[in-house]
Amino acid sequence: MTETELFARYAGASDADRQRLFRGLPPSGPVETRSNWRMWGRAEQIAPAGDWRTWLIMAGRGFGKTRAGAEWVREMAEACPDARIALVAASLSEARAVIVEGESGLLSLGPVHRRPAFEPSLRRVTWPNGAQATLYSAGEPDSLRGPQHSHAWCDEIAKWDNAGGRAIAAWDNLMLGLRLGAQPRIVATTTPRAVPLMRRLLAEAEGDIIVTRGRTEDNAHNLPLRFVRDVRRSFGRSLLGRQELDGEMVEDLPGALWTRAMLEDCREDGPPNMTRVVIGVDPPASGRGDACGIVVVGLGADGLARVVHDGSLVKPSPERWARKVARTSDLWNADRVIAEANQGGEMVGSVLRASGIAMPVKLVHASRGKVARAEPVAALYEAGRVRHAGIFPELEDQLCGLITGGGYEGPGRSPDRADALVWALTELMLLPRGAPSVRLAL
Numbered sequence: 001m002t003e004t005e006l007f008a009r010y011a012g013a014s015d016a017d018r019q020r021l022f023r024g025l026p027p028s029g030p031v032e033t034r035s036n037w038r039m040w041g042r043a044e045q046i047a048p049a050g051d052w053r054t055w056l057i058m059a060g061r062g063f064g065k066t067r068a069g070a071e072w073v074r075e076m077a078e079a080c081p082d083a084r085i086a087l088v089a090a091s092l093s094e095a096r097a098v099i100v101e102g103e104s105g106l107l108s109l110g111p112v113h114r115r116p117a118f119e120p121s122l123r124r125v126t127w128p129n130g131a132q133a134t135l136y137s138a139g140e141p142d143s144l145r146g147p148q149h150s151h152a153w154c155d156e157i158a159k160w161d162n163a164g165g166r167a168i169a170a171w172d173n174l175m176l177g178l179r180l181g182a183q184p185r186i187v188a189t190t191t192p193r194a195v196p197l198m199r200r201l202l203a204e205a206e207g208d209i210i211v212t213r214g215r216t217e218d219n220a221h222n223l224p225l226r227f228v229r230d231v232r233r234s235f236g237r238s239l240l241g242r243q244e245l246d247g248e249m250v251e252d253l254p255g256a257l258w259t260r261a262m263l264e265d266c267r268e269d270g271p272p273n274m275t276r277v278v279i280g281v282d283p284p285a286s287g288r289g290d291a292c293g294i295v296v297v298g299l300g301a302d303g304l305a306r307v308v309h310d311g312s313l314v315k316p317s318p319e320r321w322a323r324k325v326a327r328t329s330d331l332w333n334a335d336r337v338i339a340e341a342n343q344g345g346e347m348v349g350s351v352l353r354a355s356g357i358a359m360p361v362k363l364v365h366a367s368r369g370k371v372a373r374a375e376p377v378a379a380l381y382e383a384g385r386v387r388h389a390g391i392f393p394e395l396e397d398q399l400c401g402l403i404t405g406g407g408y409e410g411p412g413r414s415p416d417r418a419d420a421l422v423w424a425l426t427e428l429m430l431l432p433r434g435a436p437s438v439r440l441a442l
Contacts, residue, residue, distance in 0.1 A: 061244055063219050095136070278296075
């Protein structure tokens with residue numbers, strides 16, 4: 001197929017058809033054709049027309065935000081040899097790993113003979129025509145005070161450090177230096193979070209700011225089918241799924257003990273070696289099919305607690321949830337199970353005993369409401385003493401539904417998962433070791 005024929009077929013093709021056309025090109029096909037992003041990128045990944053100053057791409061994971069940002073930078077650099085571009089990420093390591101050297105980063109795009117060179121020691125990317133880009137960390141706002149730029153790409157702005165107003169300070173310093181060239185512009189790509197900088201940009205999203213929204217499924221033809229299926233299954237119908245996959249900015253409830261930003265700040269890839277493991281259990285209030293909260297929390301050698309597993313069940317029978325607790329304790333080599341016994345009392349002990357559980361079980365009785373019990377645990381998060389070794393959508397939705405003063409506005413009739421977490425973290429982090437307790441010998 002000649003290049004003329006290819007463009008003719010492209011003109012009337014849908015986004016999905018164009019992607020199939022692109023994948024059908026032989027590796028030896030025309031270099032310029034294969035690297036023509038305006039030809040092969042989806043419409044929402046192409047910079048909008050008009051006299052805008054800021055283009056905000058706010059979309060779910062896997063949408064193709066990074067590729068869109070990198071291709072825009074490449075286009076600006078190749079079109080303007082005098083371009084001076086700021087590349088800003090949450091940290092310098094992320095700027096290098098994602099923006100520059102990532103799979104969709106600047107070093108992997110375009111014909112080989114037009115690709116830029118990267119000088120890590122200078123934090124500088126230089127194109128053959130002389131255009132330059134410099135890497136910055138949003139965690140160091142003062143590094144953006146003074147340098148001047150013609151263009152900027154800010155990646156994952158919702159992840160920028162908000163402590164002490166750093167994120168907004170970094171953005172403002174960048175904007176003050178965006179004064180080179182005839183039409184200075186900035187592209188910001190992010191999965192949304194309800195943080196001050198995002199709120200401000202969306203409030204200003206008129207005229208100079210253009211917002212593009214999108215979902216994970218919009219890029220499904222470029223993603224493994226299993227990835228799309230698995231992430232949807234993992235997030236289910238949770239509010240976190242709407243944020244992470246559908247690109248919606250889920251606002252925090254006024255007075256919530258936990259915020260989305262707080263939970264994102266405490267997230268890490270996986271648990272370290274743990275010195276102690278506790279399972280919190282909030283049994284169903286009755287045999288009518290209420291949910292059972294089952295949450296595993298471990299204590300690391302660094303003294304920090306890690307939430308490592310949410311094995312909660314919806315509408316289980318007593319035998320089923322007890323067996324699940326027993327299996328979970330075996331899987332995580334737990335040291336103790338903490339189970340609330342306010343409702344069910346002896347029944348809780350009986351069903352756990354029948355399940356064959358092999359470690360001590362501590363039955364606890366709540367003298368305060370769920371929210372009052374949760375407040376000291378929320379303070380542990382604020383102090384940076386708790387980490388989430390993964391993403392737990394349903395549990396995190398419930399945490400964000402607990403309101404100071406006693407209210408609950410999260411999913412479900414009761415915050416069963418959150419209550420199980422509170423019992424486990426209270427045992428692990430708030431009670432002195434060796435404090436008297438009531439044990440149920442099983």
